Amino acid sequence: MPVGTQATVKGLTPDELGALGTQILLCNTYHLYLRPGVSIVEEAGGLHRFMRWSGPILTDSGGFQVLSLTPLRKVTDEGVIFRSHLDGSEHFFTPEKVVDLQERLGPDIAMVLDECPPYPASREEIEKAVKRTSAWAERSRKAWRRKEVTFFGIVQGGVYRDLREKSAEELVALDFPGYAIGGLSVGEPKELTYAVLDWVVPLLPPDKPRYLMGVGTPEDILEGVARGIDMFDCVLPTRLGRHATAFTRRGRINIRRAAYARDFGPLEEGCQCYTCRHYTRAYLHHLFRAEEMLGPRLLTLHNLHFLFRLMERIREAIASGTFHHLYETWLQERGG
Numbered sequence: 336m337p338v339g340t341q342a343t344v345k346g347l348t349p350d351e352l353g354a355l356g357t358q359i360l361l362c363n364t365y366h367l368y369l370r371p372g373v374s375i376v377e378e379a380g381g382l383h384r385f386m387r388w389s390g391p392i393l394t395d396s397g398g399f400q401v402l403s404l405t406p407l408r409k410v411t412d413e414g415v416i417f418r419s420h421l422d423g424s425e426h427f428f429t430p431e432k433v434v435d436l437q438e439r440l441g442p443d444i445a446m447v448l449d450e451c452p453p454y455p456a457s458r459e460e461i462e463k464a465v466k467r468t469s470a471w472a473e474r475s476r477k478a479w480r481r482k483e484v485t486f487f488g489i490v491q492g493g494v495y496r497d498l499r500e501k502s503a504e505e506l507v508a509l510d511f512p513g514y515a516i517g518g519l520s521v522g523e524p525k526e527l528t529y530a531v532l533d534w535v536v537p538l539l540p541p542d543k544p545r546y547l548m549g550v551g552t553p554e555d556i557l558e559g560v561a562r563g564i565d566m567f568d569c570v571l572p573t574r575l576g577r578h579a580t581a582f583t584r585r586g587r588i589n590i591r592r593a594a595y596a597r598d599f600g601p602l603e604e605g606c607q608c609y610t611c612r613h614y615t616r617a618y619l620h621h622l623f624r625a626e627e628m629l630g631p632r633l634l635t636l637h638n639l640h641f642l643f644r645l646m647e648r649i650r651e652a653i654a655s656g657t658f659h660h661l662y663e664t665w666l667q668e669r670g671g
């Protein structure tokens with residue numbers, strides 16, 4: 336799921352996103368609440384009309400952004416007091432308010448307000464966050480009115496097995512249509528990320544979607560799928576694309592490097608994306624050196640295509656019962 340935080344996947348049009356095979360876009364309640372404001376999106380007829388994207392949209396609740404973007408904030412059992420990273424104005428998010436904001440934005444899937452502690456965090460901090468996250472999830476479930484918007488619960492619990500199991504059990508008891516695993520991809524070692532998945536996924540309903548928030552690289556996606564994850568979001572393909580870094584089967588390349596100045600091959604041999612079918616590494620190298628707008632756009636197109644193609648191959652492999660072969664060969668090739 337490409338991240339389009341402020342109602343745009345940076346540099347790409349909805350037509351380009353559709354042509355790539357994008358399934359769901361992510362937008363961010365925290366950012367849209369601050370700018371342009373929910374009322375303007377509501378007056379436009381909701382997010383799909385405002386940004387001219389007719390496909391599915393998922394919005395994050397903003398809890399994570401408040402904790403990561405705004406230094407001045409206070410978390411209480413009632414909700415989160417924070418200051419805007421734009422103008423320092425003070426705001427107060429409660430689970431009920433965040434449900435209302437998202438019902439007015441009108442995504443297809445919305446995340447309830449959760450508390451995602453930083454990594455590392457003490458067991459006491461994690462315990463408090465799990466308690467709040469479950470209480471807020473229950474309040475969100477009760478405040479949910481508009482059924483065209485599907486709310487997912489978010490499991491927290493840091494890297495403590497018993498707290499992860501407690502959080503999962505309390506969220507599952509609230510019977511959400513889908514579940515996210517939060518509190519990961521916050522700087523913890525990869526082995527711990529995967530261990531948490533081994534603990535939590537078996538506790539989630541097998542017939543409902545599982546969404547691993549904030550992940551990830553091609554390797555992380557394979558590891559996540561191997562542990563039962565269905566949905567991923569990540570800023571990597573777009574953010575790396577804007578900073579001249581392209582995904583390839585053999586790892587990442589930074590196209591600004593002098594080595595590519597006279598390299599007249601495609602970014603990746605065999606890649607069928609628009610960028611690889613039309614342009615050479617030398618041209619992309621030039622665009623970035625010249626700081627031309629087209630450079631970031633073309634690398635973003637390639638990176639998103641690369642991840643979508645990987646997911647397509649994963650689906651095909653699962654359907655044909657050969658996923659673990661794909662998993663083994665991909666990770667071996669990458670020395671992963």
Ligand SMILES: CCCSCc1cc(N)cc2c(=O)[nH]c(N)nc12
Binds near residue numbers: 517
């Ligand atoms: C647009 C960004 C979507 S994912 C943001 C995110 C990323 C990561 N890594 C963790 C969390 C989390 O624990 N809770 C919430 N609400 N969001 C998280």
Ligand SMILES: [Zn+2]
Binds near residue numbers: 602603608610611612
């Ligand atoms: Zn390509």
